[in-house]
Amino acid sequence: MKLYKLIFLMILFFPAWAFGQVSEEAMKLFEEGNYEQAKSVLKIDFENDPADATINKLLGIAALKTGDIETAEHSLTVASKKRIHEATLYLGRLYAMQYKFDDAEKQFAAFEKAMRRNKEALAELEKEREYADRLRRMNGRTEDIQIIDSIVVSKRDLLSAYNLSESGGSLEWARDFFDDGWNEDNSVVFMNERKTKVYFSRFATERGSTLYTMEKMLENFGNEKMLPAPISDAKDQAYPFIMSDGLTIYFATKGHESIGGYDLYASRLNLNSNTYLTPNQMNMPFNSPFNDYMMVIDEKKGIGWFASDRYQPEGQVCVYTFIPNQEVLLIQSDDEKILANRAKISSIQDSWRTDKDYSSLRDIASKRSNKITDTAADFDFVINNDYTYHQLADFKSFSAREYFIRARDAKREFEELSKQLDEKREQYAASASNVSTPLGVEILYMEKRVSELFDQWKATETVARNEEIQYINSQP
DSSP: OOHHHHHHHHHHHSOGGGGTTSOHHHHHHHHTTOHHHHHHHHHHHHHHOTTOHHHHHHHHHHHHHTTOHHHHHHHHHHHHHTTOHHHHHHHHHHHHHTTOHHHHHHHHHHHHHHTTTOHHHHHHHHHHHHHHHHHHHHHTTOBOOEEEEEEEEEGGGGGGGOOOOGGGOEEEEHHHHOSSOOOOTTOEEEEOTTSSEEEEEEEOGGGSEEEEEEEEETTEEEEEEEOOTTGGGSSSEEEEEEOTTSSEEEEEESOTTOSSSSEEEEEEEETTTTEEOOOEEOOTTTOOSSOEEEEEEETTTTEEEEEEOTTOOTTEEEEEEEEOOSSOOBOOOOOHHHHHHHHHTSOGGGGOOTTOOOHHHHHHHHSOGGGHHHHHOOOOEEOSSSOEEOSGGGOSOHHHHHHHHHHHHHHHHHHHHHHHHHHHHHHHHHSOGGGHHHHHHHHHHHHHHHHHHHHHHHHHHHHHHHHHHHHHHHOO
């Protein structure tokens, strides 16, 4: 929000006499849009007078701007109850950002009633309602992805959570890659597998940070070029990642109609025109009203990662590990709360399949590229006369790999239960007649379960094989 507009709204919603309890330093920082520092000073003002309406309002807004949801909700609620109408409007926005859309509308309705004769205030309300409606529509299209792990790290240690295979390329901070005193902290360099091309972001004056690429020329990289439109049309772009096809790009931007901070987008290069297709905003839960960035997909591992600072302390970021879908699969539910919890990633276990063990995939995801083969090469799986697979990375189809992992889990459970069944049979043979009946019932149950697991193992292997064959045959 520009300074003059902010001052106008403050005069509009809150008379000048009401700023008496706010320190001059806090007010100056707030007006400059330096919300993080303003929040720190306002917290001191709050300790001196926790009931002051203005302090709570400004602290609530500053906290909301910096992602401190708990502080924002408390302070904005206090200010709203003291009839600070701007706080009511921001409280509605906060609820919308938490996907509490009915609660958000209650706040908007209260604001509308209080400001019904103020055209400027109602115009601001209309913008907030449009934003809430957009979030609600996106929440209804939350993608059904399996998030198998998460880790919270310092933003400066972000890249330590990404364990790419060599075939996936490499990630490096620009400050480490370039030798010319690079000082843009959020700039990441992606280098392709062949080490012949890099992609990165750097400041580009009127559009903020923009994505660039360079090619290997003898010993050094050169021939720097800005990525063509429409990617370069938006502002503040960073965190590029290029798929192994060399055409598909994932990146983060605050432009292209982001819903808050950095949003994740995907596009594809058209070789004929040397332009990119219109960037496609990714669905929730990949995106949120907070900063979401650094989308990476390792095709060899069948694993993806993305980062988000949603609900994280200042300076921290959560990196989620997920299983990429070959096509977009939306959650089929009319329950808005269920969709909201999946969109917010309230619990990664909510995305898990009940019949699936993710431990092997988590192991693969956490290992560096030079350790993958030794860990994964532990089976012989015949696809057809032309292909026999020995590791998970051999699968071309994500869904075939997933079915194979299910089959392997069923096989493991079958083998373990079969051993237990043999032991129970031995116990039954050696038991006295007065204890045989309960043991016999248990054996019957185990025999039935072993039979079910065997059928599940073989049937799922067949599905995995057919899925893989179908995928291979579909390739040009």
